[in-house]
Amino acid sequence: xxxLEQPSEVTAVEGAIVQINCTxxxxxxxxxxxxQQHDGGAPTFLSYNALDGLEETGRFSSFLSRSDSYGYLLLxxxxxxxxxxxxxxxxxxxxxxQNFVFGPGTRLSVLP
Amino acid sequence: xAGVTQTPRYLIKTRGQQVTLSCSPISGHRSVxxxxxxxGQGLQFLFEYFxxxxxxxxxxxxxxxxxxxxxxxxxxxxxxxxxxxxxxxxCASSSGQGxxYEQYFGPGTRLTVT
Numbered sequence: 326x327x328x329l330e331q332p333s334e335v336t337a338v339e340g341a342i343v344q345i346n347c348t349x350x351x352x353x354x355x356x357x358x359x360x361q362q363h364d365g366g367a368p369t370f371l372s373y374n375a376l377d378g379l380e381e382t383g384r385f386s387s388f389l390s391r392s393d394s395y396g397y398l399l400l401x402x403x404x405x406x407x408x409x410x411x412x413x414x415x416x417x418x419x420x421x422x423q424n425f426v427f428g429p430g431t432r433l434s435v436l437p
Numbered sequence: 438x439a440g441v442t443q444t445p446r447y448l449i450k451t452r453g454q455q456v457t458l459s460c461s462p463i464s465g466h467r468s469v470x471x472x473x474x475x476x477g478q479g480l481q482f483l484f485e486y487f488x489x490x491x492x493x494x495x496x497x498x499x500x501x502x503x504x505x506x507x508x509x510x511x512x513x514x515x516x517x518x519x520x521x522x523x524x525x526x527x528c529a530s531s532s533g534q535g536x537x538y539e540q541y542f543g544p545g546t547r548l549t550v551t
Binding site: 358360366367368369370373412414425426427428429430 | 441470472479480481482485493495527529539540541542543544545
Protein backbone atom coordinates (compact mmCIF):
# COMPACT_ATOMS: atom_id res chain seq x y z
CA UNK A 326 0.00 0.00 0.00
CA UNK A 327 0.88 3.64 0.04
CA UNK A 328 0.46 5.97 2.98
CA LEU A 329 1.79 9.17 4.46
CA GLU A 330 1.50 10.20 8.07
CA GLN A 331 1.58 13.70 9.51
CA PRO A 332 0.49 15.14 12.85
CA SER A 333 -3.05 16.43 12.55
CA GLU A 334 -2.46 19.68 14.43
CA VAL A 335 0.43 21.83 15.62
CA THR A 336 0.24 25.03 17.64
CA ALA A 337 3.01 27.59 18.14
CA VAL A 338 3.44 31.28 18.96
CA GLU A 339 4.59 34.09 16.73
CA GLY A 340 8.33 34.20 16.26
CA ALA A 341 8.82 30.57 17.23
CA ILE A 342 10.12 27.65 15.17
CA VAL A 343 7.93 24.67 14.33
CA GLN A 344 8.71 21.35 12.65
CA ILE A 345 6.07 19.31 10.80
CA ASN A 346 7.04 15.70 10.27
CA CYS A 347 6.03 13.36 7.48
CA THR A 348 6.66 9.64 7.23
CA UNK A 349 5.76 7.67 4.16
CA UNK A 350 5.36 4.12 2.94
CA UNK A 351 5.23 3.84 -0.83
CA UNK A 352 6.24 1.23 -3.33
CA UNK A 353 8.06 3.82 -5.41
CA UNK A 354 9.49 7.21 -4.61
CA UNK A 355 10.44 10.20 -6.73
CA UNK A 356 10.76 12.81 -4.01
CA UNK A 357 8.86 14.64 -1.28
CA UNK A 358 7.01 17.91 -1.77
CA UNK A 359 5.35 20.29 0.67
CA UNK A 360 2.27 22.43 0.05
CA GLN A 361 0.53 25.10 2.08
CA GLN A 362 -3.22 25.63 1.98
CA HIS A 363 -5.09 28.45 3.70
CA ASP A 364 -8.75 27.96 4.53
CA GLY A 365 -10.79 28.45 1.40
CA GLY A 366 -7.69 28.66 -0.75
CA ALA A 367 -5.78 26.45 -3.13
CA PRO A 368 -2.64 24.52 -2.17
CA THR A 369 0.56 26.39 -2.99
CA PHE A 370 3.91 24.72 -3.57
CA LEU A 371 6.55 25.30 -0.89
CA SER A 372 9.44 22.93 -1.50
CA TYR A 373 10.67 19.71 -3.04
CA ASN A 374 13.36 17.23 -1.94
CA ALA A 375 14.55 14.53 -4.29
CA LEU A 376 17.80 13.83 -2.45
CA ASP A 377 18.66 13.46 1.22
CA GLY A 378 19.41 16.64 3.07
CA LEU A 379 18.11 20.08 3.81
CA GLU A 380 16.64 22.55 1.32
CA GLU A 381 16.24 26.14 2.49
CA THR A 382 13.88 28.72 1.03
CA GLY A 383 13.66 31.83 3.14
CA ARG A 384 11.94 31.11 6.44
CA PHE A 385 11.00 27.61 5.28
CA SER A 386 13.31 24.60 5.12
CA SER A 387 12.56 21.02 4.16
CA PHE A 388 14.50 17.90 5.00
CA LEU A 389 14.48 14.40 3.56
CA SER A 390 15.95 11.09 4.70
CA ARG A 391 15.15 8.43 2.12
CA SER A 392 16.65 5.64 4.23
CA ASP A 393 14.22 6.51 7.04
CA SER A 394 11.28 7.31 4.71
CA TYR A 395 10.99 10.54 6.62
CA GLY A 396 10.94 14.22 5.98
CA TYR A 397 10.01 17.43 7.72
CA LEU A 398 9.11 21.01 7.03
CA LEU A 399 10.71 23.60 9.30
CA LEU A 400 9.10 27.01 9.64
CA UNK A 401 11.12 29.71 11.35
CA UNK A 402 10.15 33.14 12.68
CA UNK A 403 6.51 32.17 12.61
CA UNK A 404 4.00 34.78 11.54
CA UNK A 405 0.24 34.86 11.93
CA UNK A 406 -0.14 34.41 8.18
CA UNK A 407 1.57 31.01 8.46
CA UNK A 408 -1.62 29.63 10.06
CA UNK A 409 -2.72 27.13 7.43
CA UNK A 410 -2.74 23.43 6.59
CA UNK A 411 0.49 21.88 5.37
CA UNK A 412 0.61 18.77 3.20
CA UNK A 413 3.49 16.52 2.30
CA UNK A 414 3.18 14.67 -0.99
CA UNK A 415 5.06 11.94 -2.86
CA UNK A 416 4.86 10.47 -6.31
CA UNK A 417 4.30 6.74 -5.98
CA UNK A 418 3.71 3.71 -8.19
CA UNK A 419 0.13 2.44 -7.90
CA UNK A 420 -2.02 -0.12 -9.65
CA UNK A 421 -2.71 2.26 -12.53
CA UNK A 422 0.78 3.64 -12.95
CA GLN A 423 2.18 6.66 -11.16
CA ASN A 424 0.03 8.28 -8.49
CA PHE A 425 0.44 11.54 -6.66
CA VAL A 426 -0.18 10.83 -2.99
CA PHE A 427 -0.82 13.56 -0.42
CA GLY A 428 -0.60 13.24 3.34
CA PRO A 429 -3.66 14.03 5.48
CA GLY A 430 -2.36 17.49 6.26
CA THR A 431 -1.20 19.27 9.41
CA ARG A 432 -3.18 22.23 10.63
CA LEU A 433 -0.81 24.86 12.02
CA SER A 434 -2.19 27.50 14.35
CA VAL A 435 0.06 30.45 15.14
CA LEU A 436 -0.90 32.29 18.30
CA PRO A 437 -0.02 35.92 19.09
CA UNK B 438 1.87 35.21 -16.05
CA ALA B 439 -1.77 34.32 -15.40
CA GLY B 440 -2.43 31.56 -12.90
CA VAL B 441 -4.50 28.42 -13.22
CA THR B 442 -8.18 29.13 -13.73
CA GLN B 443 -11.10 26.83 -13.09
CA THR B 444 -14.74 27.19 -14.04
CA PRO B 445 -17.26 27.16 -12.63
CA ARG B 446 -16.23 28.01 -9.07
CA TYR B 447 -19.42 26.65 -7.52
CA LEU B 448 -21.89 24.08 -8.76
CA ILE B 449 -24.97 22.41 -7.33
CA LYS B 450 -26.21 19.23 -8.99
CA THR B 451 -28.72 16.49 -8.27
CA ARG B 452 -27.93 12.81 -7.85
CA GLY B 453 -27.84 11.01 -11.17
CA GLN B 454 -26.87 14.07 -13.19
CA GLN B 455 -23.52 14.59 -14.84
CA VAL B 456 -21.14 17.51 -14.58
CA THR B 457 -18.22 18.92 -16.56
CA LEU B 458 -15.51 21.03 -14.95
CA SER B 459 -12.95 23.07 -16.82
CA CYS B 460 -9.33 23.98 -16.11
CA SER B 461 -6.99 26.33 -17.96
CA PRO B 462 -3.34 25.79 -17.00
CA ILE B 463 -0.56 28.31 -16.82
CA SER B 464 0.63 29.28 -20.29
CA GLY B 465 3.34 26.91 -21.46
CA HIS B 466 2.43 24.15 -19.01
CA ARG B 467 1.57 20.85 -20.68
CA SER B 468 0.60 18.78 -17.64
CA VAL B 469 -2.75 19.08 -15.89
CA UNK B 470 -3.62 16.98 -12.85
CA UNK B 471 -7.00 16.73 -11.17
CA UNK B 472 -7.64 16.15 -7.46
CA UNK B 473 -10.65 15.64 -5.26
CA UNK B 474 -10.50 17.18 -1.79
CA UNK B 475 -12.91 16.25 0.99
CA UNK B 476 -12.64 16.67 4.77
CA GLY B 477 -12.70 12.92 5.29
CA GLN B 478 -10.41 11.69 2.52
CA GLY B 479 -8.13 14.68 2.05
CA LEU B 480 -6.52 15.35 -1.32
CA GLN B 481 -6.88 12.42 -3.67
CA PHE B 482 -5.34 12.18 -7.12
CA LEU B 483 -7.78 11.58 -9.97
CA PHE B 484 -5.67 11.68 -13.14
CA GLU B 485 -3.00 13.54 -15.01
CA TYR B 486 -2.98 14.62 -18.64
CA PHE B 487 0.11 15.51 -20.60
CA UNK B 488 0.04 16.58 -24.23
CA UNK B 489 -3.58 15.42 -24.66
CA UNK B 490 -2.84 11.93 -23.25
CA UNK B 491 -3.83 10.53 -19.89
CA UNK B 492 -0.46 9.73 -18.36
CA UNK B 493 -1.40 8.76 -14.80
CA UNK B 494 -4.61 7.65 -13.16
CA UNK B 495 -5.74 7.37 -9.56
CA UNK B 496 -8.07 4.86 -7.98
CA UNK B 497 -11.46 6.32 -8.90
CA UNK B 498 -14.41 4.65 -10.64
CA UNK B 499 -14.97 4.99 -14.36
CA UNK B 500 -17.66 7.63 -13.74
CA UNK B 501 -14.77 10.05 -13.45
CA UNK B 502 -13.17 10.89 -16.77
CA UNK B 503 -11.22 13.66 -18.33
CA UNK B 504 -9.58 14.97 -21.44
CA UNK B 505 -7.08 17.54 -22.53
CA UNK B 506 -7.17 19.72 -25.60
CA UNK B 507 -4.34 20.80 -27.87
CA UNK B 508 -4.07 24.13 -26.02
CA UNK B 509 -3.54 22.16 -22.76
CA UNK B 510 -6.91 23.15 -21.35
CA UNK B 511 -8.51 20.23 -19.58
CA UNK B 512 -11.98 19.11 -18.63
CA UNK B 513 -13.12 16.48 -16.20
CA UNK B 514 -16.52 14.85 -16.27
CA UNK B 515 -18.39 13.02 -13.57
CA UNK B 516 -21.39 11.01 -14.68
CA UNK B 517 -24.25 9.60 -12.58
CA UNK B 518 -23.43 11.85 -9.64
CA UNK B 519 -23.60 10.46 -6.13
CA UNK B 520 -23.89 12.32 -2.84
CA UNK B 521 -20.33 11.28 -2.01
CA UNK B 522 -19.04 13.18 -5.03
CA UNK B 523 -19.61 16.44 -3.17
CA UNK B 524 -16.13 17.88 -2.86
CA UNK B 525 -13.69 20.56 -3.91
CA UNK B 526 -12.19 19.61 -7.26
CA UNK B 527 -8.77 21.07 -7.86
CA CYS B 528 -6.67 21.09 -10.96
CA ALA B 529 -2.96 21.70 -10.96
CA SER B 530 -0.66 22.53 -13.84
CA SER B 531 3.03 21.94 -14.24
CA SER B 532 5.59 21.75 -16.97
CA GLY B 533 5.37 17.98 -16.71
CA GLN B 534 9.05 17.63 -17.44
CA GLY B 535 11.65 15.86 -15.36
CA UNK B 536 11.24 14.53 -11.87
CA UNK B 537 10.41 17.79 -10.15
CA TYR B 538 6.70 18.06 -9.60
CA GLU B 539 6.13 21.62 -8.60
CA GLN B 540 2.43 22.02 -9.24
CA TYR B 541 0.39 25.19 -9.42
CA PHE B 542 -3.17 24.74 -8.23
CA GLY B 543 -6.28 26.52 -9.39
CA PRO B 544 -8.88 27.89 -6.94
CA GLY B 545 -11.03 24.80 -7.35
CA THR B 546 -14.65 24.04 -8.18
CA ARG B 547 -16.88 23.41 -5.19
CA LEU B 548 -19.39 20.73 -6.25
CA THR B 549 -22.42 20.01 -4.12
CA VAL B 550 -24.59 17.02 -4.98
CA THR B 551 -28.09 16.98 -3.47
